[in-house]
Amino acid sequence: GAVRPRAFTVPLSSPPMSWNYTVTAHRPSAVSHAVTAAFTGPDDLNLIVAKSTRLEVHAVDGSGEGLRPLLDVPLYGRVATLEVWRPHGAGHPDLIFLSTERYRFALLAYDAESGEIVTKAAGDVSDKTGRPCDCGQIAALDPQHRLLGLHMYDGLFKIIPALAGGTLRSEAFNVRMEELYLLDLCFLAGTPRPTLATLHEDSKHQRYLKTHEVSVRDKALSDGPWPQVAVEASASQLIALPFGGVLVLSEHSVACHSGGAVRAHQVSASGAPTLFRAHGRVDPDGTRWLLSDAAGTLYVLAIGLTDRAEVTSLTLERLGQTVAASAICYLDNGVVYLGSSCADAVLLSLSTEAHEDGSYFSELARWENLGPIVDFAVLDPEGQGQGQVVTCSGTRRDGSIRVVRSGVAFDERASLPLPGVKAMWSLHASGCGGGGGGSGGGVAPARLVLSFVSETRLLAMARDEEEGDHLAEVEEGGGFDTESATVFAASLAGGAAIVQATSRCLLLLDAASLAQLGVWSPPDGAAITLAAAHGTTLLLATAGRTVALLRCDPAAGEPIALLATRAFEHEVACLALRPPAAAPSPPDASLDASDADVPMETDSGGACGGEPLLAAVGSWTSFSLSLLSLPSLAPCGTTPLGDKGVVPRSLAFYAPAAAPHEYLLCGLGDGKLLYFPLPTAEDAAPVLGAPKAVPLATQPLSLVAYTADDGEPLVFCCSERPALVHASAGQLLFSSVNLPAAHALAPFSCDALP
Numbered sequence: 001g002a003v004r005p006r007a008f009t010v011p012l013s014s015p016p017m018s019w020n021y022t023v024t025a026h027r028p029s030a031v032s033h034a035v036t037a038a039f040t041g042p043d044d045l046n047l048i049v050a051k052s053t054r055l056e057v058h059a060v061d062g063s064g065e066g067l068r069p070l071l072d073v074p075l076y077g078r079v080a081t082l083e084v085w086r087p088h089g090a091g092h093p094d095l096i097f098l099s100t101e102r103y104r105f106a107l108l109a110y111d112a113e114s115g116e117i118v119t120k121a122a123g124d125v126s127d128k129t130g131r132p133c134d135c136g137q138i139a140a141l142d143p144q145h146r147l148l149g150l151h152m153y154d155g156l157f158k159i160i161p162a163l164a165g166g167t168l169r170s171e172a173f174n175v176r177m178e179e180l181y182l183l184d185l186c187f188l189a190g191t192p193r194p195t196l197a198t199l200h201e202d203s204k205h206q207r208y209l210k211t212h213e214v215s216v217r218d219k220a221l222s223d224g225p226w227p228q229v230a231v232e233a234s235a236s237q238l239i240a241l242p243f244g245g246v247l248v249l250s251e252h253s254v255a256c257h258s259g260g261a262v263r264a265h266q267v268s269a270s271g272a273p274t275l276f277r278a279h280g281r282v283d284p285d286g287t288r289w290l291l292s293d294a295a296g297t298l299y300v301l302a303i304g305l306t307d308r309a310e311v312t313s314l315t316l317e318r319l320g321q322t323v324a325a326s327a328i329c330y331l332d333n334g335v336v337y338l339g340s341s342c343a344d345a346v347l348l349s350l351s352t353e354a355h356e357d358g359s360y361f362s363e364l365a366r367w368e369n370l371g372p373i374v375d376f377a378v379l380d381p382e383g384q385g386q387g388q389v390v391t392c393s394g395t396r397r398d399g400s401i402r403v404v405r406s407g408v409a410f411d412e413r414a415s416l417p418l419p420g421v422k423a424m425w426s427l428h429a430s431g432c433g434g435g436g437g438g439s440g441g442g443v444a445p446a447r448l449v450l451s452f453v454s455e456t457r458l459l460a461m462a463r464d465e466e467e468g469d470h471l472a473e474v475e476e477g478g479g480f481d482t483e484s485a486t487v488f489a490a491s492l493a494g495g496a497a498i499v500q501a502t503s504r505c506l507l508l509l510d511a512a513s514l515a516q517l518g519v520w521s522p523p524d525g526a527a528i529t530l531a532a533a534h535g536t537t538l539l540l541a542t543a544g545r546t547v548a549l550l551r552c553d554p555a556a557g558e559p560i561a562l563l564a565t566r567a568f569e570h571e572v573a574c575l576a577l578r579p580p581a582a583a584p585s586p587p588d589a590s591l592d593a594s595d596a597d598v599p600m601e602t603d604s605g606g607a608c609g610g611e612p613l614l615a616a617v618g619s620w621t622s623f624s625l626s627l628l629s630l631p632s633l634a635p636c637g638t639t640p641l642g643d644k645g646v647v648p649r650s651l652a653f654y655a656p657a658a659a660p661h662e663y664l665l666c667g668l669g670d671g672k673l674l675y676f677p678l679p680t681a682e683d684a685a686p687v688l689g690a691p692k693a694v695p696l697a698t699q700p701l702s703l704v705a706y707t708a709d710d711g712e713p714l715v716f717c718c719s720e721r722p723a724l725v726h727a728s729a730g731q732l733l734f735s736s737v738n739l740p741a742a743h744a745l746a747p748f749s750c751d752a753l754p
Helices: none
Strands: 033-037 046-051 054-060 067-074 079-085 095-100 104-111 116-124 138-141 147-151 156-161 173-176 181-187 195-201 207-215 220-223 237-240 246-249 253-258 261-266 276-281 288-293 297-305 311-321 327-332 335-339 345-350 361-367 373-379 388-393 400-405 423-427 447-451 456-464 468-473 486-492 497-502 506-510 516-520 528-534 537-542 546-552 560-567 572-578 587-592 600-604 614-619 624-629 634-640 648-654 663-668 672-677 692-695 702-707 713-718 723-728 731-736
Touching: 033 079, 033 327, 033 335, 046 079, 046 327, 067 116, 079 138, 079 147, 095 138, 138 181, 147 181, 173 220, 181 237, 195 237, 237 276, 253 311, 261 311, 288 327, 423 486, 447 486, 486 528, 497 528, 516 560, 528 572, 537 572, 572 663, 614 648, 648 702, 648 713, 663 702
Parallel strands: 276 327, 572 648, 600 702
Antiparallel strands: 033 046, 046 054, 054 067, 079 095, 095 104, 104 116, 138 147, 147 156, 156 173, 181 195, 195 207, 207 220, 237 246, 246 253, 253 261, 276 288, 288 297, 297 311, 327 335, 335 345, 345 361, 373 388, 388 400, 423 447, 447 456, 456 468, 486 497, 497 506, 506 516, 528 537, 528 587, 537 546, 546 560, 572 614, 587 600, 614 624, 624 634, 648 663, 663 672, 672 692, 702 713, 713 723, 723 731
């Protein structure tokens, strides 16, 4: 029932009350638990990672060398235990069992139709009486999935029986345990009745290994098949073996117990103590295990067996130094995931031969972790009111000082080291129907255009059995000019054609075959410096202070038609096309080729929403902006920027759905962003209103307008301190981005990277 709030009074002479507003500025990044399971499907391999109050689900690719994020689910509680529940065996999806620090449990499944996580069973396993155990909650699953156990209070063991359908009962019961100070426990494999192995310590600080049989009918524990044996005084963990028996991890040895037989192996020849923190199984039969200690040393433990599953030898080998792991998950093909609560999480590729540093692995990927934060300070070095948090993160050799900025988080999906890139554009994938000398049909793949100082590279997604999905250079470029630097590139005419502008000419190409459909060069021979496109309309500027408007239509008799030109008194520094307000459209772009550091501008619009009716042009010497009416290029007005000496470097039209009107954004050379309210489309003579300035960086800004997956228009500001422009509640918002620097950006998506 509802709880009635307790009334209270405040004396009139007391000072006014103050309230604190608390909000999460950074998602939890410390990994406490991680498991592998066939969660999203019986034939899938998933990595499930628990980070405090969040549960992440990743898909492992076919080669096992990469992770693809699938789900990021918030939880109402901090995860205390995480286990895989596999009651139906192979051929069925796995379930995930978790419990929280406030003694709630849940059995989770994946719904393939909705693509969401659903709860199969849930309940409260807290007790009104009982002392919480000092070692924290411990969960243990019966290998035959007859029950599940939780140790949460000293002297008590909570049992949750399983139902015939494979789920868990919502009600649980306690059984008494003689061991008060329990260190670890696990269920043994291959026993007719659920058998529990416990590691406990007595009042004389001696540690023992003991077994119990669990009776669900009698709700009690009885003596197990093994007698109680003393183990090393520093024993800390138990690992149940699939073939029967249990491993006991200690500071000086690793021992295998299987009833009366004991096989031990010394960890360090020097006698130095080793505190193991995490373990992960490599082979399904349990003959190889990965171990990690508190110092970040990674080991592999090999168990020798006879035909009768009797242990003959234990071999422990050092693989190298990495992060201090709190969870180890072997994925496939020699790839292992190491999650850590006090360091970054890493993805490693194991090898049989040692590298130059003596390690037997190489790092494939790394995920940053801020925890644990032992101290921090809030700074505002630029005095712009954008506070930064400087943290002392990590422990021991993994400790570091990190700077945290509030803003938009970008998750890295893939990376490709290519030094020297000056600009880039994406050519979106689309069906193309041919025409104008095209391919006559087909589907144009998603491509990425990279411009360098004196050349251009064209990349596209490729797939093979060895490397899987990857970006590869297009060897047969057709009519695409790869021997010159690209000034501008974009998809036109609904994706059936693409344009490439170099300093010498403008090329119209078929999207599927890259065959040339048309070529246009400036009549006076001047170099092309800028370009912007929307639909089939293309606006470009030359070094001869001329702006030209062209129509690029591969289905027309003249694929590239010159519509109008206009000469300016000063050379053009930036330009942009205003997309029509009738309908949204695919992304387009504009580029200032005269600036190598911030060369790209993108305008968001589409080929099917009509042609633009307005353009904006910024000048180098006059420090002003001009509006041009299309298609005549007649001037609508000129607005001085006011600050002499600061050149406009980038322009973008922005029409947010949550704002009352559109804006013209102008990035300046000193890092400031000006935004002008635009007049309505019905105005015959549009004039820019009074601008407002926002300091975002200290270097020139390059604006990239694009559309998010949910259809929201956004503008990305490239500079040494990137920012994102978006709208909320009718106001423009400027959010910093968790990237150190960005000088170019292009929206890119395909089947492998949706």
